[in-house]
Amino acid sequence: MIFSYNxxxxxxxxxxxxxxxxxxxxxxxxxxxxxxxxxxxxxxGVARLVGYVRLWEAGRINAAPRVGVTxxxxxxxxxxxxxxxxxxxxxxxxxxxIEKARQVGTGWVSVRNSNxxxxxxxxxMKALAHDMIGMAMTNASxxxxxxYSLDRLLGTNPIAVxxxxxxxxxxxxxxxxxxxxxxxxxxAQRKNIPIPEGWAQDAAGTGSTDPNAVKNGGALLPLGGAxxxxxxxxxxxxxxxFSAVLSGANYGPWVxxxxxxxxxxxxxxxxxxxxxxxxxxxxxxxxxxxxxxxxDNWISTFRNARATEGQHVLIPGDPERETAAHRLLDGIxxxxxxxKDLETVGAKFxxxxx
Amino acid sequence: MIFSYNxxxxxxxxxxxxxxxxxxxxxxxxxxxxxxxxxxxxxxGVARLVGYVRLWEAGRINAAPRVGVTxxxxxxxxxxxxxxxxxxxxxxxxxxxIEKARQVGTGWVSVRNSNxxxxxxxxxMKALAHDMIGMAMTNASxxxxxxYSLDRLLGTNPIAVxxxxxxxxxxxxxxxxxxxxxxxxxxAQRKNIPIPEGWAQDAAGTGSTDPNAVKNGGALLPLGGAxxxxxxxxxxxxxxxFSAVLSGANYGPWVxxxxxxxxxxxxxxxxxxxxxxxxxxxxxxxxxxxxxxxxDNWISTFRNARATEGQHVLIPGDPERETAAHRLLDGIxxxxxxxKDLETVGAKFxxxxx
Numbered sequence: 001m002i003f004s005y006n007x008x009x010x011x012x013x014x015x016x017x018x019x020x021x022x023x024x025x026x027x028x029x030x031x032x033x034x035x036x037x038x039x040x041x042x043x044x045g046v047a048r049l050v051g052y053v054r055l056w057e058a059g060r061i062n063a064a065p066r067v068g069v070t071x072x073x074x075x076x077x078x079x080x081x082x083x084x085x086x087x088x089x090x091x092x093x094x095x096x097x098i099e100k101a102r103q104v105g106t107g108w109v110s111v112r113n114s115n116x117x118x119x120x121x122x123x124x125m126k127a128l129a130h131d132m133i134g135m136a137m138t139n140a141s142x143x144x145x146x147x148y149s150l151d152r153l154l155g156t157n158p159i160a161v162x163x164x165x166x167x168x169x170x171x172x173x174x175x176x177x178x179x180x181x182x183x184x185x186x187x188a189q190r191k192n193i194p195i196p197e198g199w200a201q202d203a204a205g206t207g208s209t210d211p212n213a214v215k216n217g218g219a220l221l222p223l224g225g226a227x228x229x230x231x232x233x234x235x236x237x238x239x240x241x242f243s244a245v246l247s248g249a250n251y252g253p254w255v256x257x258x259x260x261x262x263x264x265x266x267x268x269x270x271x272x273x274x275x276x277x278x279x280x281x282x283x284x285x286x287x288x289x290x291x292x293x294x295x296d297n298w299i300s301t302f303r304n305a306r307a308t309e310g311q312h313v314l315i316p317g318d319p320e321r322e323t324a325a326h327r328l329l330d331g332i333x334x335x336x337x338x339x340k341d342l343e344t345v346g347a348k349f350x351x352x353x354x
Numbered sequence: 355m356i357f358s359y360n361x362x363x364x365x366x367x368x369x370x371x372x373x374x375x376x377x378x379x380x381x382x383x384x385x386x387x388x389x390x391x392x393x394x395x396x397x398x399g400v401a402r403l404v405g406y407v408r409l410w411e412a413g414r415i416n417a418a419p420r421v422g423v424t425x426x427x428x429x430x431x432x433x434x435x436x437x438x439x440x441x442x443x444x445x446x447x448x449x450x451x452i453e454k455a456r457q458v459g460t461g462w463v464s465v466r467n468s469n470x471x472x473x474x475x476x477x478x479m480k481a482l483a484h485d486m487i488g489m490a491m492t493n494a495s496x497x498x499x500x501x502y503s504l505d506r507l508l509g510t511n512p513i514a515v516x517x518x519x520x521x522x523x524x525x526x527x528x529x530x531x532x533x534x535x536x537x538x539x540x541x542a543q544r545k546n547i548p549i550p551e552g553w554a555q556d557a558a559g560t561g562s563t564d565p566n567a568v569k570n571g572g573a574l575l576p577l578g579g580a581x582x583x584x585x586x587x588x589x590x591x592x593x594x595x596f597s598a599v600l601s602g603a604n605y606g607p608w609v610x611x612x613x614x615x616x617x618x619x620x621x622x623x624x625x626x627x628x629x630x631x632x633x634x635x636x637x638x639x640x641x642x643x644x645x646x647x648x649x650d651n652w653i654s655t656f657r658n659a660r661a662t663e664g665q666h667v668l669i670p671g672d673p674e675r676e677t678a679a680h681r682l683l684d685g686i687x688x689x690x691x692x693x694k695d696l697e698t699v700g701a702k703f704x705x706x707x708x
Contacts, residue, residue: 073459075429076638104458105427110639133596146656148665153656161592163599171595173588179581196581205662223586225579227533227550232577234527234670235589237656238515241525242487245517245648246639252655269651284430285464285600294599297623301606302500302507302591308559311502316588 001339002331003353008034008046011346011353015049018349019056020063021085029087035122037332040323041174043183044119046334050341052085052116053348054260061085061115067092074104078247079111083272086117086138090275094123094136097279101132105284110247113271116140116258120160121174121320127162127279128170131288134162135278137239139249141257144178145219146233150205152219153252156181157239162317164282166292168299172317177236178220185211185220198225242276249274355693356685357707362388362400365700365707369403372703373410374417375439383441389476391686394677395528397537398473400688404695406439406470407702408614415439415469421446428458432601433465437626440471440492444629448477448490451633455486459638464601467625470494470612474514475528475674481516481633482524485642488516489632491593493603495611498532499573500587504559506573507606510535511593516671518636520646522653526671531590532574539565539574552579596630603628 009030016026037045055061065084069077077096081089093111100107117123120136127134140155156176163171180199188195188211195211202208203217207226214220222232244251249270256264256273282291305313334342342353363384370380391399409415419438423431431450435443447463454461471477474490481488494509510530517525534553542549542565549565556562557571561580568574577586598605603624610618610627636645659667688696696707
């Protein structure tokens with residue numbers, strides 16, 4: 001079934017207000033969450049609304065947080081999310097990075113005491129309107145085994161980098177540091193089909209094509225698969241360190257799970273989960289027009305490269321941008337299971353999905 | 355044959371002086387170059403000395419560059435390498451980043467008009483002694499095909515991140531954004547053995563296990579292999595943009611080749627090759643002692659994870675640090691072909707390898 005962006009927006013905003021989000025925060029959280037549905041990253045969008053509500057019911061989300069800077073230098077800040085929705089904490093912290101960049105060329109903000117923030121790309125893209133390069137990363141619940149490990153110590157820890165161009169669409173990289181996101185395993189589980197090699201290992205640490213491998217005590221594998229997973233592990237580790245060891249959030253196996261039915265570790269090493277945001281003013285390096293003209297040249301050179309039969313070379317962000325344009329016009333398809341979840345959560349608060 | 359670090363140092367320093375490097379630059383270039391041999395990254399060390407000399411003979415390296423800041427804000431700078439050895443330009447630019455970080459918390463330097471800078475990890479590690487996180491990246495000669503591309507548009511574009519710890523050894527990630535470095539293909543060529551899937555494609559864009567695939571018109575593949583190469587492509591692209599589009603160096607297919615027998619493109623889009631350096635003062639986020647104590651906890655948690663039979667979980671930088679400790683004591687092994695090259699280049703300048 002297809003829903004318009006506006007339908008989902010009204011519904012989601014009303015649900016966030018129902019759990020106690022102030023109006024402006026509810027709007028912000030909705031915009032952040034639905035950016036995933038627009039961009040085709042369905043696993044991180046409105047399908048997760050019920051998950052956020054359950055975390056709030058479990059007392060693990062503060063719907064009316066006082067998000068603030070607790071420490072700063074001219075180019076850096078620590079933001080304490082006060083246990084709020086990452087969907088609200090994230091944009092506020094990114095705004096701090098942008099302000100710092102306006103002042104001294106770049107701004108870098110590490111965030112503690114937050115929660116899941118939706119898609120990293122959304123936050124990084126906030127910099128684009130200011131002719132800045134944006135960066136966003138976050139740690140996440142441990143599902144990933146470092147190279148040779150049987151233990152799950154890292155999340156899918158995404159990295160996003162958004163770079164402005166002139167006439168070409170902007171460059172927007174948004175990638176998990178694993179070979180595949182957990183959402184792709186869930187799809188394979190539903191279809192009961194094997195997963196490609198390099199996505200997961202079983203409980204004994206052996207590469208597995210069983211879509212239930214992670215569920216049954218296995219783990220997702222870092223980007224790089226059989227011959228290069230130490231690189232994905234290293235990148236995921238950097239995301240964890242920048243997001244949480246710098247900020248004072250939980251890291252590694254201490255990151256609290258997103259699902260409310262799993263308890264957070266009893267011996268936390270920090271507060272909540274952590275994010276890291278960066279903004280770099282392009283004209284802190286060279287005139288913005290000059291930079292953006294070269295970005296246009298970069299983009300068109302790569303886009304027009306000779307390609308394998310029936311394919312063409314994509315620029316990071318192309319598929320998501322095209323999906324967003326399409327879904328804004330034609331609506332956002334939701335799975336029946338997701339609709340049912342939304343109707344249940346709506347009924348709880350007297351909010352209708354219509 | 356085994357050579358002591360001091361033997362190779364004296365020899366290399368004398369060769370750099372012979373091509374006209376001022377004494378201090380020759381020492382700096384030697385320290386930078388040999389850090390690769392010490393750390394076991396033999397492809398990037400003294401084996402390349404003859405390559406640098408040939409570039410100088412071809413008039414493509416300025417042995418006595420005036421390296422300087424051409425533009426800056428409180429947290430950023432552009433450094434012009436004046437066509438110098440990256441081995442000299444790199445450390446000087448990293449020093450600028452460190453000074454900026456001292457002043458305003460972080461420093462970010464994009465470099466144009468440079469040349470190959472050795473291993474990225476060496477530059478990132480310069481930040482550690484200052485209780486800073488160091489970052490270094492560089493673009494490089496195009497050998498890598500983006501996902502679906504038949505054309506080679508990117509280099510192996512490495513990323514290095516160094517993070518200080520307290521009692522544990524520092525965390526040092528230094529990785530190419532490809533599945534395998536070209537050096538590994540060269541080893542397979544010499545041994546005439548097939549390469550693993552996911553390393554390279556042939557001229558038609560089909561995955562290949564032929565060690566000569568790249569030589570014969572194919573390309574290296576971005577990190578991620580068959581199911582995730584768009585991620586490695588995206589990371590390599592970010593390195594290219596930060597290093598060269600920000601600085602005004604050549605990017606993508608315009609990056610000049612390292613080998614002197616190939617001419618640089620006739621229509622450059624910038625000057626030389628580009629690097630990008632970052633330094634973040636740890637105490638611009640939280641007290642350094644607190645941060646480093648948590649890094650110790652992070653490192654020991656990961657190191658002590660349950661591992662697959664006969665293995666243990668490594669921390670990025672472990673193998674290189676162990677090799678360096680060992681080689682400082684016991685010497686650095688060189689292949690006969692490398693020794694012969696060094697003797698030839700030494701004879702040219704009356705410098706003996708002894």
